[in-house]
Amino acid sequence: MSERKTWQELELGLALPAATSLGYKTGGWRVLRPVWNASECTHCMICVSYCPDMAIPVRQTDEGVPGKGGRVFKGVVRLGTNLDYCKGCGTCAHECPTKCISMIREEEAEQAACKL
Amino acid sequence: MPTLQEIALKTSGADARIVSGHRMCSGCGIGSLIKTVLAASDKPVIVISATGCLEVVTTIYPFTAWNTPWMHVTFENAASVASGVEAAYKALKRRGRIDGDVNILAVGGDGGTYDIGFQALSGALERGHKFMYLVYDNEGYMNTGNQRSGATPFGASTTTVPAGKVSFGKPQWRKNLVEIVAAHRIPYVGQAAVHNTLDLYKKAQKGFNADGPTVLAVLQPCTTNWSFDSALTMQYSKLAVETNFWPLYEIENGVVHINTKPSNRKPIEEFLKGQTRFRHLFKPGNEHVIVEMQKMIDDEWVRLLKLEESGIQF
Amino acid sequence: MGVKKAITGAQAAAEAMRQINPDVVVAYPITPQTPIVEEFAEYVADGIVDTEMVPVESEHSAMSAAVGAETAGARAMSATSSQGLALMWEVVAVTPGLRLPIVISLVNRALSAPINIHCDHSDVMGVTTVGWIQIFSENAQEVYENLLLAIRVAEDKRVQLPAMVNQDGFITSHAVEPVEIFDDALVRKFVGVRSLDRALLDVEHPKSVGPLVLPDYYFEFKRAQEEAMSKVFEVYREVGTELSAITGKQYPFFETYRTDDAEAVVVVLNSAAGTAKAAVDAARAQGKKVGMLKPILFRPFPYSEVRDALRHVPVLGVLDRSMDFGAYAPVYSEFRNALWELDKRPALQSYIYGLGGRDIMTTEIEAVFEELLSGKLDPEHQRYIGLRG
Numbered sequence: 001m002s003e004r005k006t007w008q009e010l011e012l013g014l015a016l017p018a019a020t021s022l023g024y025k026t027g028g029w030r031v032l033r034p035v036w037n038a039s040e041c042t043h044c045m046i047c048v049s050y051c052p053d054m055a056i057p058v059r060q061t062d063e064g065v066p067g068k069g070g071r072v073f074k075g076v077v078r079l080g081t082n083l084d085y086c087k088g089c090g091t092c093a094h095e096c097p098t099k100c101i102s103m104i105r106e107e108e109a110e111q112a113a114c115k116l
Numbered sequence: 117m118p119t120l121q122e123i124a125l126k127t128s129g130a131d132a133r134i135v136s137g138h139r140m141c142s143g144c145g146i147g148s149l150i151k152t153v154l155a156a157s158d159k160p161v162i163v164i165s166a167t168g169c170l171e172v173v174t175t176i177y178p179f180t181a182w183n184t185p186w187m188h189v190t191f192e193n194a195a196s197v198a199s200g201v202e203a204a205y206k207a208l209k210r211r212g213r214i215d216g217d218v219n220i221l222a223v224g225g226d227g228g229t230y231d232i233g234f235q236a237l238s239g240a241l242e243r244g245h246k247f248m249y250l251v252y253d254n255e256g257y258m259n260t261g262n263q264r265s266g267a268t269p270f271g272a273s274t275t276t277v278p279a280g281k282v283s284f285g286k287p288q289w290r291k292n293l294v295e296i297v298a299a300h301r302i303p304y305v306g307q308a309a310v311h312n313t314l315d316l317y318k319k320a321q322k323g324f325n326a327d328g329p330t331v332l333a334v335l336q337p338c339t340t341n342w343s344f345d346s347a348l349t350m351q352y353s354k355l356a357v358e359t360n361f362w363p364l365y366e367i368e369n370g371v372v373h374i375n376t377k378p379s380n381r382k383p384i385e386e387f388l389k390g391q392t393r394f395r396h397l398f399k400p401g402n403e404h405v406i407v408e409m410q411k412m413i414d415d416e417w418v419r420l421l422k423l424e425e426s427g428i429q430f
Numbered sequence: 431m432g433v434k435k436a437i438t439g440a441q442a443a444a445e446a447m448r449q450i451n452p453d454v455v456v457a458y459p460i461t462p463q464t465p466i467v468e469e470f471a472e473y474v475a476d477g478i479v480d481t482e483m484v485p486v487e488s489e490h491s492a493m494s495a496a497v498g499a500e501t502a503g504a505r506a507m508s509a510t511s512s513q514g515l516a517l518m519w520e521v522v523a524v525t526p527g528l529r530l531p532i533v534i535s536l537v538n539r540a541l542s543a544p545i546n547i548h549c550d551h552s553d554v555m556g557v558t559t560v561g562w563i564q565i566f567s568e569n570a571q572e573v574y575e576n577l578l579l580a581i582r583v584a585e586d587k588r589v590q591l592p593a594m595v596n597q598d599g600f601i602t603s604h605a606v607e608p609v610e611i612f613d614d615a616l617v618r619k620f621v622g623v624r625s626l627d628r629a630l631l632d633v634e635h636p637k638s639v640g641p642l643v644l645p646d647y648y649f650e651f652k653r654a655q656e657e658a659m660s661k662v663f664e665v666y667r668e669v670g671t672e673l674s675a676i677t678g679k680q681y682p683f684f685e686t687y688r689t690d691d692a693e694a695v696v697v698v699l700n701s702a703a704g705t706a707k708a709a710v711d712a713a714r715a716q717g718k719k720v721g722m723l724k725p726i727l728f729r730p731f732p733y734s735e736v737r738d739a740l741r742h743v744p745v746l747g748v749l750d751r752s753m754d755f756g757a758y759a760p761v762y763s764e765f766r767n768a769l770w771e772l773d774k775r776p777a778l779q780s781y782i783y784g785l786g787g788r789d790i791m792t793t794e795i796e797a798v799f800e801e802l803l804s805g806k807l808d809p810e811h812q813r814y815i816g817l818r819g
Contacts, residue, residue: 004646005647005650006650007650007651007653007654007657008654010647010650010651010654012529012590013528013529013530013590013628013639014527014528014529014639014640014641014643014651015628015637015638015639016177016178016179016180016637016638016641017180017635017636017637018182018183018184018636018638019135019180019181019182020180021135021136021137021138021174021179021180021181022135022136022137023137023179024137024139024179026137026138026139029142044120045120045121045123045124046120046313048120048127048128049120049123049124049127049148049152049313050148050311050313050349050350051147051148052140052142052143052144052146052147052148052349053136053138053140053147054127054128054132054134054135054136054147054151055136056128057128058125058128058129060125076121076122076124076125078124082136084136085136085137087142088142089142089143089144089339089346089347089349090143090345090346090347091346091347091349091350093347094347094348094350094351095350095351103347160633162502162630162631162633164498171642172642174638175638175640175641176641176642176644177641177642177644177647178641178647180638180641182636183636184633184636185630185631185632185633185636185637186636186637186638186639187498187501187630187638187639187640188639188640188641189494189497189498189524189528189640190494190520192490193490193494193521196490196492196494196495196498197494197495197497197498197501198498199486199491199494199495199498200454200456200484200494200495200496200497200498200499200500200502200506201499201502201630201631203454203456203482203484203498203499203504204453204454204482204498204499204500204502204503204504204506204631205502205631206482207453207454207480207481207482207499207504208453208502208503208504208626208629208631210480210482211453211480213503213623213626214503214626214629214632216633218631218633235487235488235491236487236488236490236491236494238487239486239487239488239491242487243484243485243486
């Protein structure tokens with residue numbers, strides 16, 4: 001936690017600049033961690049839509065990435081979970097139609113890796 | 117037609133109007149709900165929050181998860197504050213002091229909307245301000261630990277109307293907010309649920325683009341206070357729709373249109389089981405509550421179908 | 431200089447608002463404030479102003495909408511009284527915390543219960559602690575000028591706090607007096623336009639206004655708010671000097687009337703100060719050396735200036751048009767506080783008068799002077815003027 005401000009240093013009128021919560025890493029809340037198996041992913045975007053913490057980044061790709069069944073998925077694809085913010089709720093794993101996300105305990109995290 | 121891919125780009129990128137680092141409970145339905153609604157606006161959005169879960173978890177000084185102009189005043193006045201913002205926008209634009217278009221979004225929980233914020237909402241709708249009112253309905257005052265609201269369903273146990281030896285929980289059904297706001301003759305009101313992202317997004321688009329005040333009521337299962345595993349929020353949202361507990365429908369220019377009609381609606385027990393707030397209903401002696409609940413849901417559904425069929429305009 | 435019009439205090443407030451031509455006016459009716467917004471609504475309907483007027487459904491929504499509009503970047507005004515102020519109290523407390531320079535007219539009316547639509551100061555005295563600048567007006571002329579002054583003081587960069595301009599319900603708001611209205615162009619130039627520096631509608635610089643603040647920071651925000659209050663004195667003086675150039679009047683924190691050699695002084699706010707001046711003159715005609723002090727700027731309270739003005743006075747009677755049940759009356763309290771530091775303090779007496787619109791007569795104030803000069807005082811117990819029983 002950074003040094004707290006004095007009253008003289010405060011913003012006028014209780015007005016905060018945008019998006020400062022990016023400085024608060026909620027990943028520390030996790031008890032369970034999602035492990036995403038990209039080779040089984042169809043990039044359907046369901047996990048991305050549902051994630052309450054915006055912890056699944058996406059990118060646009062024309063050349064595409066390999067996924068389930070060896071197919072190439074183009075357009076918008078997901079990337080690895082942003083563990084700085086993921087709270088480990090398990091929604092992504094529960095809702096994934098191909099079951100390519102599993103939840104493991106944080107303590108076992110060393111053994112897990114993003115399998116490609 | 118929007119796609120989940122387009123929506124994903126909007127909700128995840130640097131321009132996303134709400135970002136990570138907020139203090140929502142793990143698995144909270146509001147996160148998905150609010151990011152989807154915000155993404156549906158093709159103009160910058162000014163957000164006015166009532167006191168409640170969303171406001172508290174997104175703005176604990178000095179952290180804010182909002183990447184769009186946002187303000188909060190008190191509990192009951194999201195709609196009246198929004199009225200003032202809208203009036204200011206009109207005046208300043210007319211006087212040439214600002215340019216560009218914005219959408220104005222007032223957001224409240226069910227407590228801040230069905231109960232304490234009801235008057236302000238009604239007044240704002242009657243005056244015809246151009247804004248959208250979003251209510252994230254978790255069926256109680258959840259930020260303060262599950263107290264009963266006008267949106268709490270029949271038979272639910274809350275801390276202020278708990279189930280006990282001589283009580284089965286809330287003895288009243290809930291208000292029908294959608295019909296109440298439709299009676300204000302507003303151009304659009306939609307009822308959506310957090311799991312159906314595309315339906316929610318399309319309804320939010322309609323709400324933002326209508327020429328007048330609009331309301332979007334979205335069911336948001338609450339993992340902490342309905343009490344179920346944090347991974348099951350979307351599952352409960354689906355069950356709510358599949359049991360006709362929470363029909364997906366809209367009232368556009370006064371005419372009812374039901375979006376989803378389950379061919380074989382699931383029995384209400386499917387929705388109730390696994391939620392601690394309804395656990396008491398499965399104890400002996402409380403069977404009649406579930407029977408009554410099922411009847412209410414079925415009667416309401418038939419009534420809704422008739423409303424749609426009649427083409428009657430609110 | 432200006433044009434003299436025969437208008438009521440409410441109309442004088444509306445005239446000031448007409449010249450200010452705010453971006454937004456929020457209106458909800460309550461006696462005796464309603465004529466202000468009714469008058470202004472006619473200006474809107476006739477295109478004399480191009481203000482966006484919002485006829486809300488309660489006073490709570492009125493102050494809420496004003497806060498929304500002002501946060502968005504607009505200049506917003508409103509008016510209320512008594513129960514209306516009480517209903518919006520929650521948002522009235524929020525306004526200075528958000529540092530929003532909203533200016534409203536408060537037409538002073540008694541608080542229920544009993545329900546009473548007439549004048550006393552119980553409404554304003556219930557909100558003096560939350561951080562609004564409080565200015566009091568003896569007559570319609572002062573109402574008009576105080577509103578112009580208030581806008582500039584409130585919106586000053588060093589202040590950024592809301593202001594209430596008080597006037598007595600019915601007595602000032604509904605009685606016709608000659609009021610000099612100054613040139614529209616001069617006044618507009620004086621009032622200026624509100625800066626958009628902090629506007630929430632500035633989408634290029636998105637901000638979050640009104641976050642939750644925990645015990646680690648709440649105290650600091652309130653200290654910053656108090657600092658702004660302390661700046662009001664210097665800003666009020668500067669703005670007053672500027673307004674003097676248009677009106678030819680002075681804008682002191684309080685008015686003193688024949689107090690220089692006074693052996694007894696009464697303190698009175700708002701319209702009864704006019705009555706008190708007549709009583710002073712009558713008493714003086716009988717050879718009694720008496721005077722009157724009329725507070726104008728009540729929050730922030732000018733303790734040291736009041737102390738200097740009254741240090742030579744042997745006895746002071748403070749007339750309060752409200753009570754603080756179980757404690758000393760509010761104006762009396764402030765004056766006791768102000769005089770505490772003196773080695774030789776004036777003798778004090780607290781009087782309660784005029785509750786629920788009960789008239790006060792010059793003869794009654796003359797009787798107060800008699801009592802003050804007689805020395806038969808009881809500073810720890812308030813006395814009641816014109817009370818039966």
